Amino acid sequence: MKKIILAAAATLALASFTASVFAAEEVHIPKEQWSFNGTFGKFDRLQLQRGLQVYKEICASCHSLKYVAFRNLAALGYNEAQIKAFAAEYEYPDIDDEGSDTKRKGLPSDYFPNPYPNEKFARASSNGALPPDLSLISKAREGGPDYLFHLITGYEDPPAGMTVMDGMSYNKYFSSGNFQIAMVKQIEDDKVTYADGTKATTDQIARDVTAFLHWAAEPMLEARHSTGLRVMLYMIVFTLLAYFLKRRIWARLDK
Ligand code: HEC
Incomplete structure (x- = not known):
């Protein structure tokens, strides 16, 4: 009996310990209003x-977007000529007629290029971390x-007593890295001048x-909703x- 009580106490203690560890890690992420939320949610093209x-x-100098091809941008409302022009802003490795390495302009079927030639280079340029x-x-x-939005706007002075490496x-909001992130604050007022x-x-x-990154991750959201x-x-x-x-069938039997 004693053993059972001891075991139960130990389990309880362990459970409350793990609960408290998780509680310490848990960060409240406020919910935001998105045009694509809810059953009738749609992306706002503009x-x-x-x-x-x-x-x-801003982001493309460190982060790749390897599953998005330029032709996918048609979903944002761009026409073929605009997509061709987007793609042509980038260069891709190619081989010329003599068999030597060369570069060619991007095509609508190309994917957004990786800003870094390899992972080691990416880490070396990013304080050891890899921009995903x-x-x-x-x-x-x-x-x-909600997390993305708050993460990229969630930079502030560290709490008293915390030394940031x-x-x-x-x-x-960066609880997975003990609140220390290798990405410096990227967004400020007027950092871009919007075309529209x-x-x-x-x-x-x-x-x-x-919103754009959510579209990239779930381009079929609207089709799924409908x-x-x-x-x-x-x-x-x-x-x-x-x-x-059922009522019709049982109507006869009920009499
Ligand atoms: C100067 C390089 C640089 C730029 C520019 C940059 N990032 Fe990052 N980003 C990083 C690095 C490095 C990490 C990895 C951080 C870490 O693991 O500590 C990261 C991580 C992230 C993460 C992952 C966080 C997680 O939960 O793991 C997101 C999301 C992100 N960046 C979004 C953005 C967005 C959106 C932009 C553009 C507005 C942007 N970044 C611009 C370097 C950059």
Whole structure:
């Protein structure tokens, strides 16, 4: 009996210990309003275009976007000529007719290039950390777009008594790295000049790039929402039919 009580006490103690460890790590990520939330949620094309501009002008110097091809940008409302022009801004390794290494201009079928030639170079340029590919990041992190938005705007002075390592920044949402991140603050007011004239506040820039990254991670979101809706409608109609059929069949037997 004693043994059982001891074992139970030990389990309880362990459970509360692990709970407290997790509690310490848990960060509250405030929920944000996104046009793509909810059953009827849709992407805002103009916002995605602004987000692409932010990615290209700020994030692309460190982060790849390897699952997004230029032709995918048609979903943002760009036409073929615009996509060709986007692609042509980048260069890709190629081999010429003599068999020597050369470069060619990007094509709509190319994917966004990696800013670094290899991982070691990327780490050496980033205080030892690897800037992750951003194609799926919005799906890969708990909190998704809410987390991304708060992470990129969550830079502040470290709390008293905390020493931040050289080259690192304090970020209250980066719990996976003990609140010290190897990415310095990237977004400030007017860091970009929007092609569509929108005022580029820190909040706006962060929201736009987050929406764009969410589209990159889930380009079929709108199709998923409308299929979901059609399936629900079908189920409702089917349930009603089944109900009336049941009533008709049982009407005879009830008499
Ligand atoms: C100067 C290089 C640089 C630029 C520019 C940059 N980042 Fe980063 N980013 C990094 C590095 C390095 C890391 C890895 C940080 C770490 O692990 O400590 C990182 C990590 C991240 C992460 C992952 C955080 C996590 O949970 O692991 C996200 C998301 C991110 N960056 C988004 C962005 C966005 C969006 C932009 C553009 C607005 C951007 N970054 C611009 C260097 C950069």
